Amino acid sequence: MARIVLDDLAHSYRPHPTGQDDYALKRINTVWEDGGAYALLGPSGCGKTTLLNIISGLLIPSQGRVLYGETDVTRLPPEKRNIAQVFQFPVLYDTMTVRENLAFPLRNRGVSPADTATRVMEVAEALDLVSVLDAKASGLSADAKQKISLGRGLVRSDVAAILFDEPLTVIDPHLKWQLRRKLKEIHDRFNLTLIYVTHDQVEAMTFADQVVVMYDGEIVQIGTPQELFENPEHTFVGYFIGSPGMNLLPVTVDGETAQTGDSRIPLPPALAEKARAAAAAGATLTLGIRPMYLGLEDAGTGRGVAARITLVEDQGDCRIVTAAMGDVTVKARVPEGRAIPSQEARAVFPPEWTRIFADGRLLK
Amino acid sequence: MSFSISKVDKRVGRETYLADIDLHLESGSQNVILGRTLAGKTTLLRIMAGLDRPSRGGIAENGRDVTGVSVRKRNVAMVYQQFVNYPSLSVFHNIASPLKLAGMAKADIAARVREVAAVLHIDHLLDRLPQELSGGQQQRTAIARALIKDASLLLLDEPLVNLDYKLREELRTELREIFGKRDSIVVYTTTEPSEALMLGGNLVVMHEGRVLQTGRAEEVYRCPSSVTVAEILSDPPINVLRTRVDQAMAHLGDGLSVPLDGHLAGLSPGDYFFGVRSHHLFLERQHPRDIELHARVELAEINGSETFIHMTYNGRPLVVQEEGVHQRRMGEAISFFVRPRKFYIFDRDGALVRAPLFEDA
Numbered sequence: 001m002a003r004i005v006l007d008d009l010a011h012s013y014r015p016h017p018t019g020q021d022d023y024a025l026k027r028i029n030t031v032w033e034d035g036g037a038y039a040l041l042g043p044s045g046c047g048k049t050t051l052l053n054i055i056s057g058l059l060i061p062s063q064g065r066v067l068y069g070e071t072d073v074t075r076l077p078p079e080k081r082n083i084a085q086v087f088q089f090p091v092l093y094d095t096m097t098v099r100e101n102l103a104f105p106l107r108n109r110g111v112s113p114a115d116t117a118t119r120v121m122e123v124a125e126a127l128d129l130v131s132v133l134d135a136k137a138s139g140l141s142a143d144a145k146q147k148i149s150l151g152r153g154l155v156r157s158d159v160a161a162i163l164f165d166e167p168l169t170v171i172d173p174h175l176k177w178q179l180r181r182k183l184k185e186i187h188d189r190f191n192l193t194l195i196y197v198t199h200d201q202v203e204a205m206t207f208a209d210q211v212v213v214m215y216d217g218e219i220v221q222i223g224t225p226q227e228l229f230e231n232p233e234h235t236f237v238g239y240f241i242g243s244p245g246m247n248l249l250p251v252t253v254d255g256e257t258a259q260t261g262d263s264r265i266p267l268p269p270a271l272a273e274k275a276r277a278a279a280a281a282g283a284t285l286t287l288g289i290r291p292m293y294l295g296l297e298d299a300g301t302g303r304g305v306a307a308r309i310t311l312v313e314d315q316g317d318c319r320i321v322t323a324a325m326g327d328v329t330v331k332a333r334v335p336e337g338r339a340i341p342s343q344e345a346r347a348v349f350p351p352e353w354t355r356i357f358a359d360g361r362l363l364k
Numbered sequence: 365m366s367f368s369i370s371k372v373d374k375r376v377g378r379e380t381y382l383a384d385i386d387l388h389l390e391s392g393s394q395n396v397i398l399g400r401t402l403a404g405k406t407t408l409l410r411i412m413a414g415l416d417r418p419s420r421g422g423i424a425e426n427g428r429d430v431t432g433v434s435v436r437k438r439n440v441a442m443v444y445q446q447f448v449n450y451p452s453l454s455v456f457h458n459i460a461s462p463l464k465l466a467g468m469a470k471a472d473i474a475a476r477v478r479e480v481a482a483v484l485h486i487d488h489l490l491d492r493l494p495q496e497l498s499g500g501q502q503q504r505t506a507i508a509r510a511l512i513k514d515a516s517l518l519l520l521d522e523p524l525v526n527l528d529y530k531l532r533e534e535l536r537t538e539l540r541e542i543f544g545k546r547d548s549i550v551v552y553t554t555t556e557p558s559e560a561l562m563l564g565g566n567l568v569v570m571h572e573g574r575v576l577q578t579g580r581a582e583e584v585y586r587c588p589s590s591v592t593v594a595e596i597l598s599d600p601p602i603n604v605l606r607t608r609v610d611q612a613m614a615h616l617g618d619g620l621s622v623p624l625d626g627h628l629a630g631l632s633p634g635d636y637f638f639g640v641r642s643h644h645l646f647l648e649r650q651h652p653r654d655i656e657l658h659a660r661v662e663l664a665e666i667n668g669s670e671t672f673i674h675m676t677y678n679g680r681p682l683v684v685q686e687e688g689v690h691q692r693r694m695g696e697a698i699s700f701f702v703r704p705r706k707f708y709i710f711d712r713d714g715a716l717v718r719a720p721l722f723e724d725a
Binding site: 043044045142172173174177180181184185188199200201202205206207224225226228229230239240241242243244245290292313314315316317335336 | 400499530531556561585599600641663667672683687694
């Protein structure tokens, strides 16, 4: 199987949809390249699980086609597609040993005992399960059980893609790192396509080569974690990615300055020109800057915009500082060890990190 | 009201769920219990609520023993992980139910319900049924029902764990504000170190049924009493290096040694664990006094604004957390740098001997 193509896909759970609001998936046209690691990221209700279920075959879309390579698999059930799935809760046979669990899919397909044993050992090694191969699955921890669920998909040599639906939800934070590391190793070693659904942007951003951000049934942006972070195409992506999300301020543009209340923020000339043109065409403008890039300086420097600090939260490796610029609130992320002005401060907007959105879309 | 837990044990069959718990909570305090799954957080909360009895020891309110007093006779409100609402009642009636049970007048109930619903931004959903709501809205309904009682003890058991990442962020800020305005004792449990630090207040670190350390969250963070506490309270987990100290130097392995200067001065010879946080390890030299270590990249994770490099050093897993995007290939040999004065020194049993000195406020 080469790649997965979603052709004019849409889905409504209602038998007779009357309008856009009745659709869980609105219009999806996209290609998943062979061997890629993708994360489907979005808030609850955005349609990511619906999309995953259509890709896996658990759901037949009300419109459009799913192609694996050149083959139309839209109406094929999951067991007839060469995919494996890992869900939020481990799916395995509690009463069998780890070895038996991993061997099961192969025995089912009539693979010889010798080949089965080899493959089981290979996958057990890849997943660090060798030491528990002969233990009963029921007594193992949640993360070990998830590894077994994953292993049952990996043993099959005809599997070309693995689909994950929030697989780390039941795993303790300190173990999530290890599992994600395992997933990356598996990805590199077995060269499979991995599609991973999550509402947790940390998981999506650390796991995936390409993140697919969804909102309200649509794909809003596909890009690398860096692209999504530095150049979100939509204010929603700016808000959803990053903790805290992007500061978004409604502004008007006059000359080469963006204005909100009494605050005047300088813009690079080229961006200012585009902003003025968009406003002239009737667009509403929003200025965006990520907390990591917003500077906070002592009131005395006179640079930037006047701001009053209202809250400092210590997160250990950094502080999140909330400041009021007139009626508008902004947040800045200040690394450990750097001084924070006491109350009166200046908020500095580096032009290279200042973004303007027209009607929610990034001006480029 | 003050609340005490004295010498509480909880055993079920041969399993010890809680051992030797001693806690004293002041009126109006906000307390976070941080621990991994199965640390005993839920068990402890249920005993505090009066839903379970301890095997040994007791609980007291304002000095008065309430061990074994049924939860119905106590003044406790509890919020669970799986948003529990009455499915056949509207949001309004869900929130109103504790007041109805208490026999409050209808008009008064209505006013109180609207007030609490407004605080949680669900006042426009009062006519809906729980199944018509999103997860976040259902959990707010459950929280509203807990808040309306104005109970002296408000217990929340990982209340945000089943919600969206973004929603968790937003609700956490709202909850902190709500808790700050009340006189109740609030106890909130979580498995996430970042959540514990963000909520602030008093932190109770639990592990395998025991309380390991309590104190203000920032203080426990700066001075964890043991390697275990340091590991539980950091994400990514704190890096730990096996170190041998002799008369003059600390030997970190791989021929690397540091003189016993600064806060390392006067350490008695022996085996230690040196701990260093992942954001105190760097891919480039920051300072002339930095020491340089060598390892191989096992994994590089980039989340758009930060890079996490996973390596093994001297047989132990390490993570470097660095701002910005730094591409590194698996298997690549790299150098990383650390300032010796950032080391936490733990003895061979894992107990804290020295913490790094902190210059700024």
